[in-house]
Amino acid sequence: MTSDITPEFAIRGKGEQLWCLSWLPEATLTREQARAGMELDEILSDPEVVFDDSAHCAAADRAAALGILVEHAVIMLAQRMAERAQRRATPARPQDTETVEAVMAGWYSTPAPRTPAATGARSQHLWA
Structure with missing residues (x-):
């Protein structure tokens, strides 16, 4: 799943029903x-x-579905933004560039390789 508003995404393993968020990699999630x-x-x-x-109520409901507080989500997303800003500020050397799979490989609870879903929901602003 991707967003047309933010750079974050959700991925699942091929043929698997478990999902992982780019900004909450330690959690194994359902599609919902x-x-x-x-x-x-x-x-x-x-x-x-x-x-x-x-x-704010909608955010609290979504966070509760993940089993986290909104404040935790804010911190995790801010850390991701800071990491992206740091990468842009630091010139990349060829040996420093990594794929998303390589970066996130150690963050999964299962060793199965993950790839982005071939089909995904495109966002409706605020998911009305």
């Missing part, structure tokens, strides 16, 4: 939880809803 995680990311990434109580 992965979608909730993507929705949560998009809600938290929208500066227009900072003072929107309904968006």
